[in-house]
Amino acid sequence: MSVSLYYSARRTAPPTDAETAAVERIVAAHRSSFPYEDEESLYLYEGGGGEPSEIVAGSTKMPFEPDRVLPVLNHVLGSVSELRRALSGAEWHVHLDDLDVPWGETDGYAFPGMRDADPAAELGGF
Numbered sequence: 001m002s003v004s005l006y007y008s009a010r011r012t013a014p015p016t017d018a019e020t021a022a023v024e025r026i027v028a029a030h031r032s033s034f035p036y037e038d039e040e041s042l043y044l045y046e047g048g049g050g051e052p053s054e055i056v057a058g059s060t061k062m063p064f065e066p067d068r069v070l071p072v073l074n075h076v077l078g079s080v081s082e083l084r085r086a087l088s089g090a091e092w093h094v095h096l097d098d099l100d101v102p103w104g105e106t107d108g109y110a111f112p113g114m115r116d117a118d119p120a121a122e123l124g125g126f
Helices: 018-032 067-087
Strands: 002-011 054-061 091-096
Touching: 002 067, 018 067, 054 067, 054 091
Parallel strands: none
Antiparallel strands: 002 054, 002 091
């Protein structure tokens, strides 16, 4: 059984040229700094996902190795946070299967405590 992160943004106005360029820069930066070649990374669907007024949509399957889940999730959520900031006025929905990921103006998308120095140690390790 796999767990995936899903992300989408909707708004009536299509992305401007500047926004499209920003999205491309964010995706390129994400891919060049992603920590694992053999794991699924930020993936945006072509055409915004196909839903009405959906300007960006994508998903990322989480790794099966417990020690990789938090680094992958943290990296992808950081990139999705940058995308949200680049596409103003959009309504975003970000969720890990059925669990909505909270948004905070300072930290972007993150679960409480996930960006602590070593959240796995606080849980007793894996």
